[in-house]
Structure formats: structure tokens, C-alpha cells
Amino acid sequence: MSKYEALRLENIKRNEALVKDLGLQNDSLTNEDERKSAGRKPPAAKRRKLHPTSQPTRTSARIANSSTQPIYNEDAQNETSVSKRKPRKNQTSNDQSSIPRSPSPQPPPSKDLKTLIASWSSWKPEAPPPTRDVEGTYHFPSHPQFTPNKSPEAIIQEGSFGGTYWRPLYSRHLRTTISEDWRELPTSWTSGLDVQKYLSNKTYNPEINKYGVSCGQSIEEWEAAGWIAHEYDVRGWFQWYCRFWLGRRCADDERQISRWRKCVGETGRWRRTLLRKYVQMGIRSVMDEGDDGDEERAGDVSPVVHQTCHHWGWEVRQQALDRFWVEGK
Template sequence: MSEYEARRLQNIKRNQALVEELGLEHNALRPADAKPRSKDKKPSAKRRKLHEAQPTRASARIASGGTRPSYNEDELERAAAPRTRQPKSPSPAESAKPSAARFDLETLRDGWTSWKPEALEPSRDSTGTFHFPSHPDFTPNKSPEEIIREGSFGGSYWRPLYSKALGTTIQDDWKELPEGWTKGLDVKRYLTSPSYNAEVNKYGVACGQSIEEWEAAGWIMHEYDVRGWFQWYCRFWMGRRCPDDERQISRWKKCVGETGRWRRILLKKYVQVGIKTVFDDGEDDDSAGDVSPVVHQTCHHWAYEVRQDALDRFWATGK
């Protein structure tokens, strides 16, 4: 044995003897204040649960965010189709809006029929766009008569309508429309059908929500138009002006105005399919109708259809 090994063994024996002398032989490997732990003792149920449990839900912040928004245009197109679920109840904010509950039915009915025209019918330019001098930013290119005669709302827009908000049935209000708009028209098929008939629509497809759903969503201002957007448009065309004009025009802009969602979706689909020419002569070979009929019909309900100047501009600039 080398001299180094001899010294090392001597030091080990000396240290071991010192440990035994001090009584530290069982505690050298743990803190002095630690309690001895039984080999058979199991961790407490609480501690075991903390170690073994798996997360079962997201944080409150994530959970409150709802589902993630979808920017897929096919999903947006499907969103325009009729919904089968029950309409949601108005939120507190919607319930706080001016409502028909502040008026009695007699006052409401008088307001719907006693208005007087304040403006002339709009002019129409060479591109087919209408212009209202009182509201130059409102530029539809379909008249109410065209929308009705070409087929819209499944032929059921003017059907007898029970309003939950008013607790009464509204009917025959289509008779306030100018006689020329409905002359020779099958009223029961194009206006007052008790059920939605997609075959009546210009593009032969169903789209949109029912008036009952619009009412439940808080979009109806009963003191002005109990049937909503299109009834407002008819009366606006006929010269009525009312406090709800700005709201309805704002909705139109968001849907089919220059930067409107449905308008842009439709024009983009033309480009995707490769169509550069719009045929709108009413013939059966109208190829434009083959481009997303649901979005076409949605835009039609909002008094807009694709015209050549808009399509040319979108091909050139994407706007």
C-alpha cells in the first residue's frame, strides 16, 4: 500500500470515529431539523391530488373569449343560409334601445301609415346606381320593385307576421306599396307566402334570417318599420325620412357598400373563378349566377348586384 493510500484510510477512520462520537451517524445526510419519515408512510391525499390531477379547463380569460372567429369565406357564406336554431334573446344593451314597448299599438300603427313623403324618388346613373340627394352616401343599384319582381325573401317577407315584442299580428301592410310595384304579380307566391320558398328567389337558393330572428336580435325599430330593413328601404324610396335612416344606411354600407363584407366576398369569388364579364340580361345562361348563389341572393336582398364597372375595378385594384 502506498503512503498516500495509508494516509487516506487513516483520515477516513478518524472522521468516522468523530461522527460516531458526536452521534451523527444517522443524520449526516439530512438537515438537523428534519423529521424522520416512515418508509411505509404515503403522501397525503391533498399532496397526491396536486401531483396527479390534470387541468380540466382553460383560464377564465380564455374561457370568456368564446370560439375563435373564422375568416374562411366559405364559412361566411354558410352563415348567410337560414338558421334552424332558435333566435337568441336580446342582450341588456339591445333591450335598452328605443322599443315599441314605449308606445301603444294604436300610436304605432298610426306612425306606420301617417307619414308624408319628404323627398322625390332617386335618380339613376349610367351604371345603374341610384342616388338620393338627401343621402349621397347611400347608393344601391336595385330598386324595391326590382327586388320584389325578381324574387326575394322566399316570397314570404310580407306574410302575416306575429310580433312577440308587440304581442300582435301584422298583416296586409304590403298594400301600402305603390300599385305599379305589384301589378300583375302573384302576391301569394312573391309576397305573402306563409312559408319560405327558395325557388321564388332570383338565384334559387335560401339565405338570411327570418324577421322573427331579426326582432329577437334587437335589429327591429318597431316605431318605424316592424319588418325591418327592406320595409325601411321601400318607405325611404317612396320619400319617407325618419330618425332610423342613418342606422339602416350604416347597416347597408357594412353589407354591400364600397367596403361592405358581402360585396367584397362576392367580387373576390368572381376573381377566383376567373369571370371578368357580368351578364345581367335576365337570360338563363347568366354565368354570373353560378358564382356563389347564396352570396348573390344575400346582396340582392340588400339592393345590390355586381355591375361591370365594379368588377373591372376589383380586378384592377382588389377594391
């Protein structure tokens, strides 16, 4: 026996003697001795009660009412979708400005391809042109909640989508290439522009954009996500806006206006993001007033978000910035 083991046994005997002298014998040991002398079996050990998996003690109406199916929700997303990046080789532009989330696939067109393509240009204007208020905001009587402050003509003339929006577009959904559809635009909108450079360029050129930066994803990516309504506009949002401006009204209007409101409407995420950046940088003037150099500083306020808002038909105006400084909205 090792020295350590002998010392341990000695300590055990000493402790047992001490417990006996103090009258502190363990009742369970005494009862065990009695059971053995009587020939009785020890009682079965009690099994520990297993509790079911814990559930939250509070209930959430949001969780309770949520669907198990993916929901397309453009205003619930991370804001990294619009980023300043170096365009890839042969990268193309798009008319969308955020990373796709849970897709909401569009149903296949109900018309044959020839009839479908013909329908894109066979519509007739149903509404008058919008009116413009003193702040430069446009108003459409048929849809009062749609209030952009950039016209399609201005978006085109000032530089947008890297010059590629109207390029030949192969639709995997329709299995055909769409081209030359820029010709449906009023000639005044494209007057003086190099069409091949500013409208149908096959390669995205950020220098063409008003703010000189690249943003967004390609129309092909949005088609793959299921967010192009081929029945109405094979190129998506901006093509819809052009036709809506010219008086077309269709079943896709509410969806597109809802998307616009979530992006640059009164509480739109990109609009609020941009205005918040002005406040964080201490810039109170959209244009230089000649005494504080705000014009140069304003150019530093996220050109990417500026370009994104521009694609969605909205830009920061002084009245909106003043309100945001005072009201935070």
C-alpha cells in the first residue's frame, strides 16, 4: 500500500470515529444495515422527472402570425446591398437597388411570347401627365401615394444604370432576347444622348452615372429571384415608371408603387438613410450657399445611396432635409 493510500485510510477511520462520538451517524447507512439484516430489497430509485423542452414564457403576436412561407419584404433587409464596388468584367446594370431576399416568383405569362411582346407596346394612355408642386414633387391623381421628384427623362439625361439599362437583354424566363425597346421612349427624353453609350451599353460604366459610382444588381439577377413581372415590364422598375409616367395603368402598379414607397417614400429606407447621413455629418444645406462649403461636403455624403435614390426617382431637396433636421423624418 502506498504512503498516500495508508494516510487516506487513516483519515477515513479518524473521521468515522469522530462522527460516531458526536452521534451524527448517517440515517441512510443505518437504514441500509437494517434492510440487509431483514433480507429486504432496497426501494427502487426514484427517476428524475424530465421536463419537456422549455418554451418561451412570453408570446409574440409577430411570431404567432408569421407565415412559414418566405415573404417578399423589401424594407426588412440589411443595408449592405447597395455598395460601392468595382464593376466586374461585362457587368451589367439593373433597375433594382437591394439584395434579393426571399423570392416571390412571378407566375409564367398567360400569353404566348409573340402576343406578350406585342402587349408591351400596344397599351394606350389612360391617365394625364403628373402635376408638379413648388417643392418639385410630382403628383399622380390616380395614385396619390406615389410622389417621386425625378422624372424618367431627368433620370436618363443625368446618367443612370451605368448606361446599360436598355441593352439587349436575354430573358431566361422567356427564352428570348429583348432589344431596341428603348425606342418607345419619347424622343425628347433621349435627345442629344449617345444611345449606345448612355442607354444600350453592354458594359456597365459607373462614370456615366450622375454620382459616378456603381450600385445595384443586374436585371438578370432580379429575374432569377422572381421579381420581374414579365406580363408588364421585362426590365422591371424603371421601365414600369417610364410607362406609368406616360399614362399607362396596369395591374402591376400597386406592387411597383409599394416597392417605391419602401425605398424612397416618406419612410423609405434609402431616403431615411441618406437624410440621416446628412445630419450625422452636420450638413444642413443640399446646395452650397456660399458661406459654409456644404456643396463640397454634400458630395461626400454616400454617393452610392444618392445614386440608388436617383434610380428610384427621388433626390434630396432642401425642404426634405430641413424637415428631417427638425422632425427626424
